[in-house]
Amino acid sequence: MIGLVILANGFEDTEALTTIDVLKRAKIDVTTATINEDLEVVSQYGHVIKANALLRKVNFNDFDFLVIPGGKAVYNHLLNNNEVHDCVMNFYNSKKLIAAICAGPMVLGKLGILKNLEYTCFPGCEDAIEGLKVDKNVVVTEMIITGRSMYYSIEFALEIVNKLLDNNTKDSILKSIKGIA
Numbered sequence: 001m002i003g004l005v006i007l008a009n010g011f012e013d014t015e016a017l018t019t020i021d022v023l024k025r026a027k028i029d030v031t032t033a034t035i036n037e038d039l040e041v042v043s044q045y046g047h048v049i050k051a052n053a054l055l056r057k058v059n060f061n062d063f064d065f066l067v068i069p070g071g072k073a074v075y076n077h078l079l080n081n082n083e084v085h086d087c088v089m090n091f092y093n094s095k096k097l098i099a100a101i102c103a104g105p106m107v108l109g110k111l112g113i114l115k116n117l118e119y120t121c122f123p124g125c126e127d128a129i130e131g132l133k134v135d136k137n138v139v140v141t142e143m144i145i146t147g148r149s150m151y152y153s154i155e156f157a158l159e160i161v162n163k164l165l166d167n168n169t170k171d172s173i174l175k176s177i178k179g180i181a
Helices: 013-025 072-078 082-093 105-110 150-164 167-178
Strands: 002-007 029-034 040-042 048-050 065-068 097-101 138-141 144-147
Touching: 002 013, 002 082, 013 029, 013 097, 013 150, 013 167, 065 082, 065 105, 065 150, 072 105, 082 097, 082 105, 097 105, 097 150, 105 144, 138 150, 144 150, 150 167
Parallel strands: 002 029, 002 065, 065 097, 097 144
Antiparallel strands: 040 048, 138 144
């Protein structure tokens, strides 16, 4: 099991890094990819991260799921990027899991993926999404998982674990990060 996480300058720190952390705790491999030629990505709060791969060189068939963190990266880089659109549509058409949090669901909305589906997102982002917004922290619908905001990053990541693996693994990770024996 291996996932692809798209990072671009301005990605929301917690949404990306917490999700990656939780997935790795569940023994799920994660590769980060960016549209930045030098692979260096600067988070919304100035942390410099070196992505594993250049998005345009990634073979999407090698991955089981896709994660799109939110943040200013969505507005400034992801929303109107054809490489990102091709990636998302490849996962969608292959019926692979796509998880997007905060502003990330706007990319799915732009591509028509959320039409007639329940979803959640950061308040105000729904204006750019045709779909059925619900007032929940995390929404799992078919092969799409959406999260409301940074605050719900752990819950979002645990739902990815639950969908990919099982509820027992999800519960085990939750106990571990809570410090419960």
